[in-house]
Amino acid sequence: MSLLDFDADQLAAFAAEVRQDYDVLKDKDLKLDLTRGKPAAEQLDLADALLELPGKGNHHAADGTDVRNYGNLAGLADVRGIWAELLGVELEQIYAGDSSSLNIMFDLVSWAYAFGTNDSERPWKDEETVKWICPVPGYDRHFTITEKFGFEMISVPMLEDGPDLNAIQELVKDPQVKGMWVVPVFSNPTGVTTSEEIARGLAEMETAAPDFRIVWDNAYAVHTLTDEFPPVHDVLGFAEAAGNPNRFWYLTSTSKITHAGAGVSFFASSVDNLDWYKSVASVRGIGPNKVNQLAHARYFGDADGVREVMRKHADILAPKFTKVLEILEERLGQYEVARWTEPKGGYFISLDVIDGTASRVVELAKEAGIALTGAGSSFPLKQDPNNRNIRLAPSLPPVAEVTAAMDGVATCVLLAAVEKLGA
Structure with missing residues (x-):
């Protein structure tokens, strides 16, 4: 029975039970954390072989490059080739x-x-204003970047098949709209994967700004929770065919595949965009850490080697996600006070509670020793208009801690709900 259908007596009795449950929860003196999507130690252990690679005396890439020395801003073809196959792009595009x-x-x-893009009439700093499209809920660190530069961030809904294309097509009629963020596969935090139809629409749409850019952050391209890997859309090809070859800045990395903070990042785009990037990057530095790139190339071997590693990650992560979903359904499903996503990959689950109560849920959880990401974190300026x-980020703690934390979160959701309903 929906909590919203309880009569006054039923609601009062239920509220008393929930408050008692919450008192019990606080008495447990928990110290649990579901705030960041960090890999667990068991996941990091999978890549420990990297600590011995490429190995003494093994310092030449396939083309003969001595990786210990300066140079090669594009990075080693050995590892670029692996990711070119995974992303469906050509070697010269990455x-x-x-x-x-x-x-x-x-x-x-x-x-x-500072300088403008290769398609810009002027540097963006010289524009009267710069506007940026932000699908929500979305990745907080994306929004922090555009916030830092003072861009006007415009929220559009993240739907079940990707960002709201109709809304975006209207917004890009404004020449001050210069770009947008997208996490196209297992998006943060909803787990939504952008459909081919939406991807093509973004590639083909007309924009008033000639230097409009889509940051296509495919951070979770291979981060499945099952044995199946999602399709990777050829957005660079879509855009080129539509006459918009420079539209996408395509990013990914190994940060949640090998060792976080000690991996390899990848930037794929048109050759013109890469040349523009190189013109500045070559001033900033002489070249990347090619020793680490060679180590990664030797560790994976090929694209199938990456997929094999990711299946091992899935074996570790999937039980945690399953436990979160089980508890949400068991504790909240019957009362209709929350809804949540059921991702097939990535690192997060998006939980929507009764409007106006998210910040209260986070506060109650904190008082009970459970750390949650702040309400509104998945929105520009951390302002969720519906609160x-x-x-939810269940990757780091062991299953037992995930279980305890989520049972506590469910209690907090119910308590915030009965408070909102006046009980």
């Missing part, structure tokens, strides 16, 4: 960098701001 694709995204935006969304 660069390999250092550990963080987020660093490259920041560079791309900041260089466009309903909470991002």
